Amino acid sequence: MTGLATAEDATKPLPLMPMPAKVERSQAQVLFPEGTALRFDAQQAGVAKVAKQFADRLASERGLHVSESPSGATIQFAIDPKLKLGDEGYRLLVDKDGANVTAATSRGLFYGSVTLLQLMTPDDGAQGAVSVPGVRIEDRPRFRWRGLMIDSVRHMQTIDEMHSIIDQMAMHKLNTLHWHLSDDQGWRIEIKRYPKLTEIGAWRTPPDAGEDGAPTRYGGFYTQDEIRAMVAYAAERNITIVPEIDMPGHAQAAVASYPELGVTGKQPPVSVDWGVNTYLYNVDDHTFTFIQNVLDEVMALFPSRYIHLGGDEAVKDQWEASPAVQAKIKSLGLKDEEALQGWFMARLGRYLQSHGRRMIGWDEILAGNVPASATVMSWRGLKGAVEAAQKGHDVVSSPAPDLYLDQMQSDRADETTGRMPVRDLSSIYHFDPVPSELTPKQAARVIGAQANVWAEHMPTAAHRQHAIFPRLDALSEVLWSPPAKQDWNGFLQRLPTQLARYRADGVKYADSAFAANIVLDRNEAIVSGKATVSLNNQAKFGELHYTTNNTAPKLDSPRYDQPFEVTLPAIVRAVAFDAQGQPLAGERAQAIDIAHLATRLSGEMPNCPGNNFRLRVQPTPDATSLSPTYAVNLFDNCQMYPQARLDGVRSIHVDAVRLERNYSLAHEQKLVVERPAQTAFGELVIHKDTCDGPVLASMPLPDPKASGRRIPLTATLPATTGVHDLCLAFTGPISGPLYGIAQVSVIPQAAK
Numbered sequence: 087m088t089g090l091a092t093a094e095d096a097t098k099p100l101p102l103m104p105m106p107a108k109v110e111r112s113q114a115q116v117l118f119p120e121g122t123a124l125r126f127d128a129q130q131a132g133v134a135k136v137a138k139q140f141a142d143r144l145a146s147e148r149g150l151h152v153s154e155s156p157s158g159a160t161i162q163f164a165i166d167p168k169l170k171l172g173d174e175g176y177r178l179l180v181d182k183d184g185a186n187v188t189a190a191t192s193r194g195l196f197y198g199s200v201t202l203l204q205l206m207t208p209d210d211g212a213q214g215a216v217s218v219p220g221v222r223i224e225d226r227p228r229f230r231w232r233g234l235m236i237d238s239v240r241h242m243q244t245i246d247e248m249h250s251i252i253d254q255m256a257m258h259k260l261n262t263l264h265w266h267l268s269d270d271q272g273w274r275i276e277i278k279r280y281p282k283l284t285e286i287g288a289w290r291t292p293p294d295a296g297e298d299g300a301p302t303r304y305g306g307f308y309t310q311d312e313i314r315a316m317v318a319y320a321a322e323r324n325i326t327i328v329p330e331i332d333m334p335g336h337a338q339a340a341v342a343s344y345p346e347l348g349v350t351g352k353q354p355p356v357s358v359d360w361g362v363n364t365y366l367y368n369v370d371d372h373t374f375t376f377i378q379n380v381l382d383e384v385m386a387l388f389p390s391r392y393i394h395l396g397g398d399e400a401v402k403d404q405w406e407a408s409p410a411v412q413a414k415i416k417s418l419g420l421k422d423e424e425a426l427q428g429w430f431m432a433r434l435g436r437y438l439q440s441h442g443r444r445m446i447g448w449d450e451i452l453a454g455n456v457p458a459s460a461t462v463m464s465w466r467g468l469k470g471a472v473e474a475a476q477k478g479h480d481v482v483s484s485p486a487p488d489l490y491l492d493q494m495q496s497d498r499a500d501e502t503t504g505r506m507p508v509r510d511l512s513s514i515y516h517f518d519p520v521p522s523e524l525t526p527k528q529a530a531r532v533i534g535a536q537a538n539v540w541a542e543h544m545p546t547a548a549h550r551q552h553a554i555f556p557r558l559d560a561l562s563e564v565l566w567s568p569p570a571k572q573d574w575n576g577f578l579q580r581l582p583t584q585l586a587r588y589r590a591d592g593v594k595y596a597d598s599a600f601a602a603n604i605v606l607d608r609n610e611a612i613v614s615g616k617a618t619v620s621l622n623n624q625a626k627f628g629e630l631h632y633t634t635n636n637t638a639p640k641l642d643s644p645r646y647d648q649p650f651e652v653t654l655p656a657i658v659r660a661v662a663f664d665a666q667g668q669p670l671a672g673e674r675a676q677a678i679d680i681a682h683l684a685t686r687l688s689g690e691m692p693n694c695p696g697n698n699f700r701l702r703v704q705p706t707p708d709a710t711s712l713s714p715t716y717a718v719n720l721f722d723n724c725q726m727y728p729q730a731r732l733d734g735v736r737s738i739h740v741d742a743v744r745l746e747r748n749y750s751l752a753h754e755q756k757l758v759v760e761r762p763a764q765t766a767f768g769e770l771v772i773h774k775d776t777c778d779g780p781v782l783a784s785m786p787l788p789d790p791k792a793s794g795r796r797i798p799l800t801a802t803l804p805a806t807t808g809v810h811d812l813c814l815a816f817t818g819p820i821s822g823p824l825y826g827i828a829q830v831s832v833i834p835q836a837a838k
Contacts, residue, residue: 099576099579099580100205100219100221100580101204101205101207101208101580101583101584102201102204102205102580103204103258103559103562103563103580103581103583103584104258104259104559104562104563104565104566104567105563105566105567105571105572105573105576105577105580106201106223106224106225106567106571107224107225107226107567107568107571108223108224108225109221109222109223110221110222110223111219111220111221112181112219112220112221112222113220114180114181114182114219114220115217115218115219115220116159116180116181116182116184116185116217116218116219116220117159117215117216117217117218118150118159118161118184118185118206118215118216118217118218119159119215120150120151120214120215121151121152121153122150122152122153122159122160122161122184123152123153123159123160123161123184124137124140124141124152124153124160124161124162124163125160125161125162125163126162126163126164127164127165130164130165131165131192132165132191132192132195133163133164133165133192133195135192135322136163136192136195136196136199137163137199139196139199139322139323140161140163140199140202140203143203144203144206147203147207147587147590147591148206148207148212148213148214148216149213149214150206150213150214150215150216159183159184159185160183160184160185161184161185161186161187161202162184162185162186162187163187163188163195163198163199164186164187164188164195165188165189165190165191165192165195166188166189166190167190168190169188169189169190169194170190171189171190171194171224171225171226172190172194172226172227173190173191173193173194174191174193174194174197174226174227174230174261175189175190175194175197175224175225175226175227176188176189176194176195176197176198176201176223176224176225176226177189177198177222177223177224177225178198178201178202178221178222178223178225179221179222179223180202180205180218180219180220180221180222181220182220185202185205185218187199187202193324194226196256196323196324197225197227197259197324198225200256200257200259201223201225203257204583205218205219205221206218207583207587208583209583209586210583210586210589210590210666210668211586211589211590227259227565227566228565228566228567228568228569229519229532229533229534229535229565229566230261230533230534231261231262231482231533231534231535231536232259232260232261232262232534232535232536232562232565232566233260233261233262233263233264233328233482233484233534233535233536233537234251234255234260234262234263234264234536234537234538234539234554234558234561235263235264235265235266235330235484235536235537235538235539236248236251236263236264236265236266236539236541237266237269237538237539237540237541237542238265238266238267238274238308238541239266239267239268239269239271239272239273239274239339239541240269240271240272240360240540240541240542240544241541241542241544241545241546241708242272242274242305242306243547243550244547245312245315245316247547247550248316249319250547250591250593251263251550251554252316252319252320252323252325253323254554254555254558254591254593255323255325255558256323256324256325257587258558258559258561258562259562259566260325260558260561260562260565261324261325261326262325262326262328262534262536263320263325263326263327263328264328264330264394264536264538265327265328265329265330266330266332267308267329267330267331268330268331268332268336268339268340269332269336269338269339270336270337270338270339270356270357270359270363270365270750271290271338271339271356271357271358271359271360272287272288272289272290272305272307272339272356273287273288273307273339273340273343274288274306274307274308275307275308275310275313275329275331275384275387276307276308276309276310276313277379277380277383278310278383279379279380279383280343280344280376280379280380282343282344283339283340283343283344284307285343286342286343286356287339287340287342287343287356288305288306288307288339288356289303289304289305289306289356290303290304290305290355290356290357290358291303291304291355291356291358292304292358292706292707292708293358293707293746293748294706294707294746297706298706298794298795300706300708301708304708305356310383310387313387313388314387317387317388317389326390326391327388327390328388328390328392328393328394328446329384329387329388329390329393329394330394330395330396331377331380331381331384331393331394331395331396332395332396332397332398333367333377333395333396333397333430333431333434334366334367334369334397334400334427334430334431335362335363335365335366335396335398335399335400335401336363336396336398336399336400337365337366337367338354338356338357338363338365339356339357340367341353341354341365341367342354342355342356344376346372346373347367347368347372347373347376348365348366348367348368348404349365349366349367349368349404349405349407349408349410349411350404350408357750358707358748359748359749359750360542360707360748360749360750361749361750361751361752362399362401362750362751362752362754363401363750363752364401364403364404364750364752365404366400366401366402366404366405367430368408368410368411369405369411369414369426369430370410370414374433374434377434378434378437381393381434381437381438385438385441385443390443391443391444392443392444392445392446392461393438393443393444393445393446394446394447394463395431395434395435395438395445395446395447395451396447396448397427397431397447397448397450397451398447398448398449398450398465399450399752400427400450401752401753402423402424402427403752405423405426406423411423411426414426424453425453425454427450427453427454428451428453428454428455428456429454429455430454431445431447431451431454431456432454432455432456432457435451435456435457435459435460436457439457439459444459444460444461445457445459445460445461446460446461446462446463446482447460447461447462447463448462448463448465448470449462449463449464449465449466449469449470449471449473449474452470452473452474452477452479456479458478458479460479461479461480461481461482461533462474462479462480462481462482463481463482463484463536464481464482464483464484464485465484465485465486465538466485466486467485467486468483468485468521471483471485471521471532472521472523472524474531475521475524475528475529475531475532476524476528478531479531480531480532480533481531481532481533482532482533482534482535482536483519483520483521483532483534483535484535484536484537484538486538487505487507487509488509488513488514488517489509489514489517489535489536489537489538489561490505490509490537490538490540491509491537491538491539491540491553491554491557492504492505492538492539492540492541492542492543492544492553493505493506493507493508493509494506494508494509494702495508495509495510495511495553495557495596495598495599496508496510496598496599496601496624497689498598498601498603498689499687499688499689499690500601500674500689500713501598501689501702501715502549502552502702502712502713502715503543503544503549503701503702503703503704503712503715504543504553504701504702505543505700505701505702506698506699506700506701506702507698507700509557510598510599510624511556511557511560511598511599511624511625512560512574512599512624512625514537514557514560514561514564515560515563515564515572515574515577516574517535517561517564518564518569519532519534519535519564519565520532534565535561535564535565537554537557537558537561539553539554543701543702543703543704545704545707545708545709545710546710546712547594548594548712549712551593551594551595552594552595552596552712553596555588555593555594555595555596556581556584556585556588556595556596556599557596559577559581559584560577563577578625578627579665582664582665582666582668582670585670586668597670597671597672598624598671599623599624599625599627599671600623600624600625600627600628600662600670600671601623601624601662601671601672601674602621602622602623602630602632602660602661602662602671602673602674603621603622603623603624603674604619604621604658604660604674604675604676605619605620605621605622606618606619606620606676606678608683608684608729609683609729609731609809611654611678611683612680612683612684612731612834613731615653615654616651616652616653616654617651617652617654617656617678618649618650618651619649619650619651619652619658619678620649621646621660623662623671627662627670628662628663628664628670629645629662629663629664630645630646630660630661630662630663631643631644631645631646631660631661631663632644632646632658632659632660632661633658633659633660634650634652634656634657634658636657636659637659638659638661638673639659639660639661639673641663641667646660652678654678654679654680655677655678655679655680656677656678656679657675657676657677657678658675658676658678659673659674659675660673660674660675661673661674680833680834681831681833684730684731684735684831684832684833684834685829685830685831686727686728686829686830686831687828687829688702688714688715688716688717688725688826688827688828688829689702689715689717691717691725691726691727691728691814691827691830692725692726692728693719693722693724693725693726694719694722694724694725694726694777694813694815695776695777696722696759697719697721697722697757697759699719699720699721700717700718700719701717701718701719701720702715702716702717702718703715703716703718703745703826704716705743705745705795706745706746706795707746707748714828716743716745716826716827716828717826717827718745718824718826720747720749720751720758720824721754721757721758721759722758722759723759723815723816723820723824723825724759724777724813724814724815724816725814725827726811726812726813726814727811727812727814727830727832728811729809729810729811730809730810730811730812730832731808731809731832731834732803732806732807732808732809732810732832732834733806733807733808733834734834735803735806735832735833735834736802736803736805737800737801737802737803737832737833738772738782738783738800738801738803738812738830738831738832739798739799739800739830739831739833740770740785740798740799740800740814740827740829740830740831741796741797741798741799741827741828741829741830742770742787742796742797742798742799742825742826742827742828743795743796743797743825743826743827743828744790744793744795744797744823744824744825745795745823745824745825745826746823746824747820747821747822747823747824749824758820759820760819760820761815761816761817761818762817763817763818763819764784764817765786765787766786766789767786767787767788767789767790767818767822768786768787768816768817768818768819768822769784769785769786769787769816769817769818770784770785770787770799770814770815770816770817770825771783771784771785771814771815771816771817772784772785772801772803772812772813772814773812773813773815774806774810774811774812774813775810775811775813776811776813777813777815779813782803782804782806782812783801783802783803784801785799785800785801787799787816787818787825790822790823796828797825803832812830812832814827814830
């Protein structure tokens with residue numbers, strides 16, 4: 087059943103993700119055929135469950151079935167309380183006798199089974215018997231909080247999707263699902279005592295309701311039975327679900343349901359705006375009774391040691407304007423509204439503590455005298471992590487933008503929705519949860535990290551899978567593997583196997599890190615009729631092959647070694663392949679002709695100078711397609727067409743689109759640039775060189791109520807020579823629509 091490995095086999099990266107703490111390899115190769123014996127002591131608590139889960143997954147992924155009758159190599163699971171690898175550690179031995187997984191607890195045994203399963207699924211979709219290299223692995227995690235936050239408020243996930251996310255988390259050895267269940271845009275958890283929270287608070291009317299097939303209502307909630315089942319499903323996979331009920335801000339859905347909970351007593355709608363809304367809970371005893379009653383039901387549903395109370399982005403305008411709140415501040419002897427929030431959070435933290443639970447909140451909770459047991463989730467960079475650790479609080483590092491998976495993972499023109507700046511695969515992999523300013527004693531307070539999946543711009547499972555995978559692989563290695571085992575090049579070599587597993591599981595992962603970039607000087611090509619083409623990809627990994635005859639690139643197509651020249655018109659198509667000859671990404675193509683060279687797509691047009699904020703959004707807030715997308719700056723509705731060659735150009739064509747301005751910017755609203763309009767509904771104005779430069783064209787915009795969303799605009803340009811930046815600025819009131827640009831074309835005469 088065994089044989090000697092070839093040199094190639096011995097050096098081939100183990101198909102493991104994340105990399106274990108300690109691995110010793112042997113020359114043995116152990117064959118596990120159909121009917122391999124599975125052995126375990128059913129009297130040991132938890133062992134049978136782990137063994138069955140392993141067997142089921144092996145059958146599902148490999149088509150390989152184990153039995154309980156001995157047949158050659160065996161697979162054995164056992165609990166050994168004397169094993170000194172912690173609650174989540176394990177030992178795995180693969181030798182001539184088979185595979186043996188041992189751990190001190192069933193949790194460690196489960197993670198050992200995941201490693202063995204990965205060793206037994208090393209190739210792309212292969213089925214049946216498998217040969218596994220001989221190894222001795224002793225493994226344990228670096229951090230005890232290895233998390234992923236899922237936002238179910240802005241856009242919900244189905245039960246099946248949540249199960250899929252939990253399954254993938256387990257296979258990545260993550261152990262904490264932070265579930266964001268309440269916010270301004272919806273209340274997603276059934277609370278029996280307060281039915282209006284889901285009758286009213288779970289539903290919003292989109293700003294584009296009924297337009298072009300847009301939904302007239304968006305929302306939903308998870309019943310308590312569904313939540314109990316979800317908690318149990320996660321627990322079976324050694325994942326704890328930590329619920330978040332946000333307070334004192336992000337409370338608009340709750341106040342919409344029960345206006346007496348708010349400061350003004352007025353009933354707002356459930357918000358349709360992304361961003362920072364201004365509705366707060368009031369601070370009277372009735373509201374605390376409500377919150378405590380809600381927390382009682384939450385604690386009954388979630389056995390988690392931690393309950394997340396939010397605490398972030400509580401804009402104090404309503405408290406500042408309320409005589410009742412001001413009187414409360416005075417009666418408590420507090421300095422100001424920030425101190426009141428501290429008192430608010432501390433009171434509820436003590437309530438949780440009295441019920442045997444621990445409060446966790448975003449780093450704003452540090453402003454108050456929260457219990458020493460409170461854990462701080464640092465999101466405004468890592469400054470909160472440093473302050474919290476220095477004050478003796480446990481810390482979970484979760485900084486924006488570093489671990490926010492709603493950040494785009496490339497700036498490619500074909501990327502889908504998200505925020506800028508880019509947080510690519512490499513930046514996630516090289517993130518360190520422990521701030522360098524901390525002493526060793528303080529650093530021990532950092533119990534882990536998590537990535538956050540905020541869902542404003544992720545309306546579907548496809549959006550979320552694109553955002554999460556494969557960046558979750560990078561996060562898993564940061565959180566599990568010791569720093570000495572973290573190796574970016576080794577990670578890249580192991581990743582293709584993981585991508586194959588995603589394909590087998592139907593996961594729509596992003597290929598942005600490996601997609602071919604086709605680079606050329608557009609203006610020089612327009613002038614000369616020829617283009618010098620360079621190829622690369624973000625990860626600088628894989629072997630790039632290309633074609634120039636409009637056929638699909640294959641392994642026998644030209645390999646890219648150096649820049650090459652093509653004559654216009656041409657189409658360059660390129661793909662990166664891994665060491666096994668499998669594509670790492672979908673094919674990317676670039677048409678190289680006058681029309682395409684003179685066109686810029688939305689994602690290729692940078693912001694106008696002055697503000698770096700940038701989003702890529704779908705056509706409507708709840709659109710379900712991955713494309714088209716539009717790059718916008720909420721603070722300045724303006725984009726640049728860089729380096730336009732205007733020799734011989736007599737017109738400009740812009741495919742514009744009307745978007746919903748459903749963004750609440752709170753105190754930052756004053757930073758929004760408003761350009762006065764000269765016509766009824768504003769214009770798109772084209773400036774030469776800078777946004778204060780000469781006006782080359784002004785194109786009036788149509789009545790939003792009488793036009794579709796797609797707005798074709800064409801204007802004549804004055805005769806101009808040379809290369810110039812073009813500033814495309816929209817005018818009109820900032821209370822009106824936001825406009826995006828799909829593409830801009832300046833078409834010169836063909837070079838002679």
